[in-house]
Amino acid sequence: MKIVINSIRYDNSLVDGPGIRTDLFLQGCDIHCPGCQNQSTWDIAKGIEVEIDDLVSELKSKMRSNKITITGGEPLFQKEALIELINKLDGFDIALYTGHQKEDVPNEIKTKIKYLKCGPFIERLKTTIKPFVGSSNQEFMEVK
Numbered sequence: 001m002k003i004v005i006n007s008i009r010y011d012n013s014l015v016d017g018p019g020i021r022t023d024l025f026l027q028g029c030d031i032h033c034p035g036c037q038n039q040s041t042w043d044i045a046k047g048i049e050v051e052i053d054d055l056v057s058e059l060k061s062k063m064r065s066n067k068i069t070i071t072g073g074e075p076l077f078q079k080e081a082l083i084e085l086i087n088k089l090d091g092f093d094i095a096l097y098t099g100h101q102k103e104d105v106p107n108e109i110k111t112k113i114k115y116l117k118c119g120p121f122i123e124r125l126k127t128t129i130k131p132f133v134g135s136s137n138q139e140f141m142e143v144k
């Protein structure tokens with residue numbers, strides 16, 4: 001199966017979950033939060049289509065740790081591909097960043113990830129104090 005990505009930032013983030021993490025930005029978002037800083041990820045047609053197996057091989061060969069944050073865009077916009085990707089990232093410490101609520105995340109994903117950030121970005125609640133979130137309404141939690 002293929003998945004549409006925006007970009008990958010290797011071993012470079014301290015703000016998207018515990019530790020030094022690789023950020024995988026998936027393409028496509030239909031939530032469109034006002035003030036979103038990743039608007040270039042909204043249009044699925046503007047992403048890069050890759051085979052999930054090739055993506056997993058590249059991540060395994062280039063990441064210096066097993067800590068990965070899957071963000072976007074809205075990862076659940078490509079739900080089927082996301083499930084396959086997460087299943088193939090066995091042994092990884094996965095954080096999933098979604099603008100949806102916890103109950104909207106399928107159990108087959110929740111049982112495989114370590115951390116979940118949920119809730120839309122709300123500009124008037126923007127925070128630089130609450131760890132690992134962009135606005136104070138959002139929740140970052142350990143799920144596994």
Ligand code: SF4
Binds near residue numbers: 033034041072074121
């Ligand atoms: S869900 Fe994320 S990518 Fe989508 S609009 Fe909101 S902040 Fe931006």
